[in-house]
Amino acid sequence: MDAPRQRCDPPASAGPHEPFDASSDAAAVVDTAGVVLGWSRAAEALLGRPAAEVVGRPAARLLDTPVNPLRAASVAERCRSGMGWSGVAALRHRDGHRLDVDLRVSASFGIGGGECFLLSAREGRERWTMDRSVLDGFLVRSPVGMAVVDRDLRFVWLNDTLERIGGVPRDQRLGRRLSELLPGLEAEPLEGMMRKVLETGAPVTDYEYGGWSWADPYRRRAWSTSFFPLVDTDGTVTGVCYMVLDVTERWTARQLLSLVNEAGTRVGTTLDVMRTAQELADFAVPRFADFVVVDLLEHVLSTEGHGTWLTDAGPAPARAVMRRAGLRSVREGCPEAVGRLGDRVDFLPPPHDARLLIDGEPVLLPVLDPADELWVTQQPERAERLRAFGLHSLICVPMRARNTVLGLTTFMRSVNPVSFQPDDVLPARELVARAALCVDNARRYTREHSAAVTLQRSLLPQALKGGTALEVASSYLPADPRGGVGGDWFDVIPLSGARVGLVVGDVVGHGITAAATMGRLRTAVQTLADMELPPDELLAHLDDLVLRLSEEMTDDEAARQSSAAFLGATCLYAVYDPVGRTCTMARAGHPPPVVVAPDGRVSFPEPPAGPPLGLGGMAFEAATIELAENSLLGLYTDGLVEGGDRDMEHGMARLAEALSRPEPDLRKLCTSAVRRLLPDPQPDDVALLLARTHGLGADHVASWDVPADPAAVAELRALATRQVADWGLDELVMTTELIVSELVTNAIRYAEPPVRLRLLRDSRLTCEVSDASSTAPRLRHARSTDEGGRGLFLVAQLAHRWGARYTATGKVIWAEQEIP
Structure with a gap:
């Protein structure tokens, strides 16, 4: 080293086994080019190389493996930023053997205008020794349960925490296996993992499982367990150490989230109030309770009226009038129930009254005493059922959604010996809250759908009269409730001169808008027919009406409605004259009629196909055909012959086959034809109007x-x-x-x-x-x-x-x- 070296002896307080003493580390100074500038005596002793042999030469010659340029550059960059680096390096001793050292590189500093780094190394770290009593105290008093089992999976040691968790004294555990001591745990999977650790030497960490222990045999808990092998000095696995941590709170929260998420997929699959209530009961048994009843207020099940109880509804009646909408038990036939599905019930847990439904707070009764005076005096029959079937714990949760009281859900346990605890109120509340939203959605949909269907049916003719000229029958099949009501309609209109007008139409779209538009068009056709307009002129006036109705829609109304809300309609209008046995008809985008001759031959006369109503600017044309006595004339909407699995031509062929069968009763023929063509609910409603012709004789x-x-x-x-x-x-x-x-x-x-x-x-x-x-x-x-x-x-x-x-x-x- 160019500069004179100064030797620093370790302080007197540092013993040979002090783990934090660094005074004896080998040191060297290296410049940015990797050339050694300084070499300490400890470095000479570590590698057996004198300073004269190292100083001025590349430090890379001292490494046992080639230098990784990228790693060296990243280390240098880190040290230039004012931070040091530490790691493990492999060096080569002068005699050729390899040395694995702990290497440290200091932050860069300057010497003589150049940038340098100080490197220090030592061969391994001395073990930190401690007194046996300190280690024993740590293991025994640790908040984590610990145990050691031998190769036969028998306990040889455990700490106080594990003894307290399992509830089995230490002297009863030692020498015995887990499966022999705690039957409430998943002993076989746990022992299987221990055997795997013994065989492979690979640890297993954070395995979660649930069960009960003798410390708390009536409450299910959850634990996280880790296993690692115990290895002797010669590398032989002599046993397994495992650690146990109580994670019940975390496990419960995860189970609650899983339960609520699963309920979201199982409850509310349909827009039916009763079905939704039953789905809640089916889901909760036996996952959460042994017996569940769902009682809904009568107005919730009614399709008429909109009475609701709100939070500020004022004094509530003493007893709430409800009907049982959901019922499920672990016992076949639900023998615990006092009321059955559809029965009127008034169950409220004593001493609560109907105010419980308005307040909306759950009621928890961890212990039910059927001998309690309130149960015996107020609900004697239910008290007897509680006693007979061992119902011992209860949670009642009012069903509320959107500030509306819907009913009450009651959870009970009998077969499960564990009573409901305060922690169980939250999952019960979440389950009922999810179900309450589904019930309210179903209630609102049912009322809206019922109102639309009522409106639609009220706008259709209640009785059809064809006079002596025609024998008429009709069949109307509503659409699948999921698609909403449609705008299909038909009518039979008596005209002067013994003539009869027949009309069938289809308004585009679904819902109340389509039904209301259908009513407008039917009224307009009756008015225009009463004015004795021929079929082509009648459709022209009807087309003008549809155009005006479309123009009356404001921009806001058009934006609120879907593109298919109301774009037009199709219609077929025919006038039958019994004197000449002629039928004059015109159509606006509608399928042609079907005619079945007295001999059974079927035809589809096609009058000129005009445009659908609402397009405007195009004329309609009429055509006249002659009909023999007792001919069958059929007018229908496209839903009868069209569908997702068939084209119109195939549907018309099936319709012809259905109507060609001899059937004197026209009503039966009409109904059977619709059922034959559409055995299942369809997304569009269907109308079929049949007329059997009669002539007016010369007399x-x-x-x-x-x-x-x-x-x-x-x-x-x-x-x-x-x-x-x-x-x-x-x-x-x-x-x-x-x-x-x-x-x-x-x-x-x-x-x-x-x-x-x-x-x-x-x-x-x-x-x-x-x-x-x-x-x-x-x-x-x-x-x-x-x-x-x-x-x-x-x-x-x-x-x-x-x-x-x-x-x-x-x-x-x-x-x-x-x-x-």
Whole structure:
């Protein structure tokens, strides 16, 4: 070394076995290039190399293994930052043998303008020895349970903590195995891990398990255990040491989290209140309790009304009226229960009243005494069940969600001898809270769905009448409740001249919006049909209505609703005339009707397919077909023939097959066809309307040409009254004479020829006068000084109803009379 070396002797207080003495370490000074600048006497003694042989040469020559450049650079960078480094290094002695030393590198410092590092090394660290009494005291008084077992897994030593945890005295443990002492533990897995440690020498750490011990035989606890081998000086494994730590709180918290998470997947799988309550009871038995009942307030189970108990609801009644919605026991048939599912119950644990439900705090009764005076006097039958089946502990948790009281859930134990403890209240509360949200969601959904279904069914026709022209039957199948109510609808509308209007439609979307829109369209069709519009014109007016309804939606309403909330609708409108046995129809984006001839042949006549309602800008066209007597006409919505697993053509073929089967009862045929095509609930609702046609025979129709001569009115009156009398309608002879006189006279005076008079005898007696004029008469109320203007007013008074309809060649004025 260039600088004179100064020898530092160790202090007098440092003995040869002091573990923290560093005065005798070998030292050297190295520059940034790795060249040795200084070499101490301790370094000479450690490696057997004098200073003259080392100073000025690379320090790397002293290493037993090649230098790792990346490691050397990182160590140097750390030391330049003002921090030192320590580790293990392998050096080569002068005589060639290897030395494993503890090496330390100081923070960099300057010498003569250069940067250097001080390195110190020593061969291993001397063991820190201590008095035997200190070690024994540490092991015995440690808060961790410790034990040593031999190769036969028999106890040879244990500390006081383990003796206290297990509840078995030390003298009874020594010489015996774990499986012989603590049957409440998982002895076989534990001993299996000990054998594995003996065989492999690999330790096992933090193995958790649950069970009970003799120290607390009525409460399940959890422990974390670690095992490591005991090795002799010759490397032989002589036994296993294991350490036990009580982790019950951690284990309980994890079990609670797991229980609540699992409940989230098992409870509330459906939007059904009763099913959700039963799922809670099924989940809690036997995981948490031996007997569980879920009682819900009656208004929760009701689909009508919205009565709720709120926190500020004021005084509560003494007894709450509830119904049993969930029931489960470890015993078959739930013999502990006083009430069964659906029964009205009023169970509240004495001395609590209905205020318990409003306050919402759980009730814990660790020990149930069936001989208690309150149970005997207030609930004698339940007290007897408690005694008979050994129900010894109880937790009652009010069910509340969104500031609404729903009911009460009661957990009891009988087979499980461990009583409920305060720690069990939290999992009970969490389970009920999860279930309460599901029950409230189901309650709200059930009410909304019931309201939508009620609205939808109220907007559909309650009774269908086809008169003598048609025998009609219908079948409506709601959608799967998860999809919400739809907008399918149908109707049968009596028209003048013994004709009947048939309509079926489908509003796009689901929910109350679709149902309400369906009601609007059905009302509009009835109004337009009453105006005697032909099918194509009726759909054109209906299309305008749908456009206006869409425009009425504000921007906020459109943003709140989904894109499919209301984009339009499809519709098919047909008018059947029994006189000519013709059916005129037009459709707006709707599937074609199905026709089954009397001989069983099935066809799908396709009138021109107009656009769906709500698009606008396109015309609708009508087509007319002839139907033989007793033909079957079917109108349906797309849900009947379409689905996720089939296309429309396949569905129409199946519909044809279902309707071609002979069945005189039209209602049975309609119902069976729907069930055959759709045996399972579908995401869309379905409507099927069937009509069996009948013609109006020649003996029910009489017609005459009307000359353009006022003198012919008298002859026509006579012909008409004679025909009415021949039909046996003597009571209508006089009124018919007046109606014919007024209508024919007006036609001769104001209309264009040809004029024709027709009488129809159907469910009503109809008088029709047709002409070639396109102007319709208007009802006026004549003043007392007017000489005329009372004709149509008189017709309106005498007839049941009257009106006008336009035809391709002109118009028809008609008046109907009720047949007595």
